Amino acid sequence: MTTDLRDRIQERIVTAHAPDLAGERIPSDYDLLANSVVDSLSLLELVEWIRSSFDIPVTEIEISPADFRTIDAIADFITSHAGQQA
Numbered sequence: 265m266t267t268d269l270r271d272r273i274q275e276r277i278v279t280a281h282a283p284d285l286a287g288e289r290i291p292s293d294y295d296l297l298a299n300s301v302v303d304s305l306s307l308l309e310l311v312e313w314i315r316s317s318f319d320i321p322v323t324e325i326e327i328s329p330a331d332f333r334t335i336d337a338i339a340d341f342i343t344s345h346a347g348q349q350a
Contacts, residue, residue, distance in 0.1 A: 269339050276313060277335070281306045292335040307332055314338070320345045 270292055278285050282301045296302040302310060310332060315322045320342065331341040 269342060270335055273335050273338050273342075276310070277301065280309065280313070290335060292339075294335070295333055296335070297329060297333050302332060310338075314342060318342050318346050 274290055274292075277290065277296065278288075282290075285301075290296075290301070294301075297307075307329065311322050311327065314320055325345060327341070330337065332338055
């Protein structure tokens with residue numbers, strides 16, 4: 265899992281879900297769900313971003329909120345499912 269991927273996820277979360285954190289670094293193990301950075305609606309948008317940005321067939325694989333709890337978890341999810349065909 266690369267730092268570039270974590271940086272890309274970080275940028276997306278700040279831009280789309282937490283603009284008030286612009287210029288700040290979210291720790292890669294920071295609980296995005298428990299700290300209300302990502303809520304249920306923004307979780308759906310994040311899943312769609314992952315689908316379109318990384319060509320991951322999210323409708324064909326089992327996902328859970330835990331897959332999106334932290335930047336590390338999101339990066340692990342992307343890494344483990346990238347390149348899968350629907």
